[in-house]
Amino acid sequence: MSLVVYLAALVFALSGVVLLRRPRTAARNPLTVSTCVAIALGTLVFVCSAPLTLAAVNDLTGVPNFGAPLTYGMLSAYSCSLLVLLIHWRGGPPERVRNLALRSVAVYVPLVLAIVVLFALGDAHTERLTDLDTYYANTPCLREMIVLYLLGHSAATVSMCVLCVKWSREVTGLLRAGLRLIILGVLLDVAGFQATKYAAVAARWSGHDLDVLSTKVAPPMASLGALLCSAGFVLPRLLPALLAQWQSLRDHRRLGPLWARVRFASTAPGPPASWWRLPQERLQWREVSIHDALLALAPYFDDRVRERARDAALRRGRTAHQARIAAEAAMLADAARRAAAREAPLDTPSGYRLHATEVPGADGLVELAEALAGTTDVTAARSGAVQTSHG
Template sequence: MHLAASHGPGSGPGPDNTVFYVCGVSLLLICLLKVPALLRRRNDLLLGAVVLLLFDGALVFFFAAPDSLAALNRATGIANFAAPVAYSAIVTFAGASLLLITNWRPAPPEQTRRASRVCIAVYLLVVAAINVLFWLGHAPVEQLTLFDGYYARTPFIREMILTYLVAHGVGTLATSVLCWRWSTEVQGSLRAGLRLLAPGYLLHVGYDVVKLVAIAGLWSGHRWDFLIDRVAPQTAAPSAALVVCGFLLPLAGPRLAHTTGSLRQLRDLSPLWRELRQVPTPGAIRTSLPWWSSPAVRLTRQKTRIYDALLALAPYCDAGVRERALRTALGRGEDRAAADATADAAMVVVARTRQHGAGPEPGPDTAPGPAPWRPHDLVPLSRALSSPVVAGLREHPGIPAESSSHD
């Protein structure tokens, strides 16, 4: 029977504490990152559910470590006091997960509030039942990794074990199903996160099923302790990784997309900046950015410097050059938007050449003044610098732009 094999702290072939502590610390760090937002938005039920879930998930892993269980039992002087504490945390995790998905998924507000109230009430009752059943039962022999199997036939303790396993399994299964269904209705990082959460929570269901099989085996005369202390805990690390990544993706996805977009725009604006970097801009601010500046900050700075250069070139911009370049671009088959960008690029190139002293400053009738450059104009303008029309102006600056179409 080997019942004594798991007596006492640290004994028995249970799982390594390191896995539980690493998972717990990971969840706790993510939880701490969300606390400032919760303090600013105290009435945000969804954010509160996120913080509760992450904090409780961290507690689950901390309390699941055999060393933590032994320390809690020693601190209270009550054998197996850690059992109802750990089971309450596990059940609360299932309830918080279901509550979070219920509030996260779009639904009529009244329906969401009603479902939230039911969820909170049910899981509060389950937690209360777990603790009441423990104190009604008798569990004098400390069990750190085989508590479920050792006390599976003990009155009241048996009911406590079944209550937590069923409540946890039902909650995580419902959460997994809701995540998968919702993932079919959304796109992007939210969809990817939900597709990770669904199997992550399903692994929690597997944990409960494995333990229930072991308990059923015990009732039928079989000792399958290895399912409790070896097989079931193996779902801890992969489920934690999937759940952590599943919640991180929707949170980090938009920021990652924004960063990627900023880097792409910086790359696209490089030709325009190379064209304008030598343009004198006396009034521009030239303080350098710290090395840790984000791509978004660098992009804003780059656009500002480009705007300053374009403003400095405004007195040299010739509307006639733009008009000739526009006709040439349209004659080459470019659509109107592309032709406008090409015409602007040609005007900027000629203006830069004039400012450098290679040509006269246009008179008041030909200079259009500062162009209303908008943020979405800059990337097309930058790309248009590689147009054959602009290349023709570079090669033959004294020839009208129309001639470039006949080169």
């Protein structure tokens, strides 16, 4: 069971690492800070609740079952952090957000202290790594400690579920999807972890044995519920950034034909050597380098090539915009060919401005790159220009 719990903790922690990819920026954002605190506490709950960790903590402290109040305290702190995170996520007037967050902390700090005090007052000399809740369900003080941490966790999760249900009716898109994931994770936690724990403890009170619910069913359900909750919190914040990086990667590749054609003319500094540069950074460098190359090739632009390619495209039924891009691709290919052959620039420069240099972003360059992939207009325009020059 320890391996499963550790894997859940690893996945949980990775989501926090992704959010903290820019620590300086993240530290100034209360929402990011509260998200990472919740993820960090959730990770610690998983790590502390693993039997191997419990045994190690007990051995290090020399106190049997010392890992129990540590885990329960962490779980209570995690429950509080989820409420604080949800408060920051929903937003509102800063003063109101701050007051609600402080109230949540004010409730759970005494709860954590009470768990520690009750453990100290109770008699837990027999080490139990997997079934402490049921083994000590009838032990004075420890019984109250177990009920207290379960009630604290239940209060937080039920409050979260109610708030998320209400909020999900007011929003759309990724935010609603994230809220629904949180709701699903909370319901799994309530039904799979809390209900089974309550049932197993209540069974001990009535003289029955349902320990299997607490030891076998509750832990994996708690892990799954927590992972779904973390996915719900992270999804609306990470998915747009991931999609933007994916689009940048696609654009970077689509600019390949254009870059291959004009890279010899670029005088921009080379790309950073770091292999881990994000696609957006790589795309930005390629855009700058291509624009630099286009500026260097401008003296070779031949309006005759462009006009003939445009007329040919229009005759084939292309729209005015498509014809313009095809014509620009033909003119650019011709200019690159002559510049690479070290021919002299035109006596009278064209002065024409490419569409890709008039629009922001990579879309214009991508259109030009895709047009360069077709050679019909380019070949026809070159042939027409040569015939004209000979004529």
